[in-house]
């Protein structure tokens with residue numbers, strides 16, 4: 001682990017924990033997935049990568065197969081994506097993305113590249129100041145926000161959940177997307193928005 | 209850079225994250241996101257939804273040797289993929305569409321120039337160079353057309369569009385965009401495959417999520 005991350009993690013661990021918090025309350029520590037990913041990024045830790053593989057690879061396979069990809073091809077995509085997680089680990093930024101969001105985007109990009117046989121256009125990477133200290137508060141806030149989002153998604157009725165899953169698997173046609181009315185996504189949306197507002201401010205600060 | 213006023217819709221950002229946006233629009237959305245911190249934050253929120261769904265996906269057992277195979281390949285050499293950075297007024301995704309080359313302008317008369325970056329069954333992406341005071345050429349679009357300003361500005365009946373602004377025009381919009389005085393206007397315009405999306409696309413503008 002490099003100094004930068006070590007300091008960041010120390011700061012996270014020493015964050016005050018209020019007595020009497022409910023167990024269901026928001027997380028006070030970095031998620032296991034984030035800790036593994038940082039170990040891969042900063043120390044090229046193979047054990048941590050194996051742990052990430054154990055967690056994500058079977059889920060990725062299930063996720064990719066849900067969009068109609070046959071098992072064998074799904075495993076090829078899983079391989080490509082997991083190798084990319086190892087090779088592009090330096091692009092992982094816990095201030096801006098959870099490990100799951102980052103892997104989701106790699107997987108979607110990969111599936112589209114396979115379909116189109118050419119690279120999909122992707123936004124420029126944000127230039128990170130190499131001397132910037134990790135901001136434990138920001139990393140934790142993002143984890144907490146994602147936790148709210150997770151609960152909001154878990155609370156959906158199965159049919160509603162199905163529609164959301166299809167949309168984020170790229171399965172809905174435009175017509176279907178525009179026909180989905182009356183989804184009670186207010187909660188999800190407001191949760192995203194809280195996260196957005198914060199992310200937006202942080203990102204603005206990064207602008208020259 | 210002046211304030212960006214015209215943004216990507218939420219529906220398009222969600223469709224971009226999921227990979228279901230037609231390629232020409234994906235080029236413009238990723239270029240706008242490269243220039244716009246607000247839309248980058250919004251896109252990252254959509255990716256977070258995708259991430260939660262991935263995290264909660266039902267695991268499916270992998271073939272026996274898969275993990276060992278991947279672990280054994282961690283030290284393999286791998287070809288580095290080209291990373292396209294911004295060059296001048298052209299953001300990374302436009303440089304990617306240009307495949308790293310400079311624009312090859314072709315004159316359309318009256319000082320207006322264009323470079324068609326791609327044109328196929330999925331639609332088209334073209335760069336346009338419009339001298340001050342000249343009208344932006346009409347592409348005769350039947351479906352949806354996105355225009356992203358890279359330099360200078362143009363104005364039409366709906367407002368003024370400067371660097372980073374994205375105009376979303378469907379076939380019902382009657383407009384005559386004209387480049388503003390000052391610097392020449394350089395923009396990139398994308399249309400989709402007309403027939404396929406003709407009827408459905410204007411409705412894509414409706415927000416995907418009801419707020």
Ligand SMILES: [Zn+2]
Pocket residue numbers: 212214215216240244245246247248
């Ligand atoms: Zn924007």
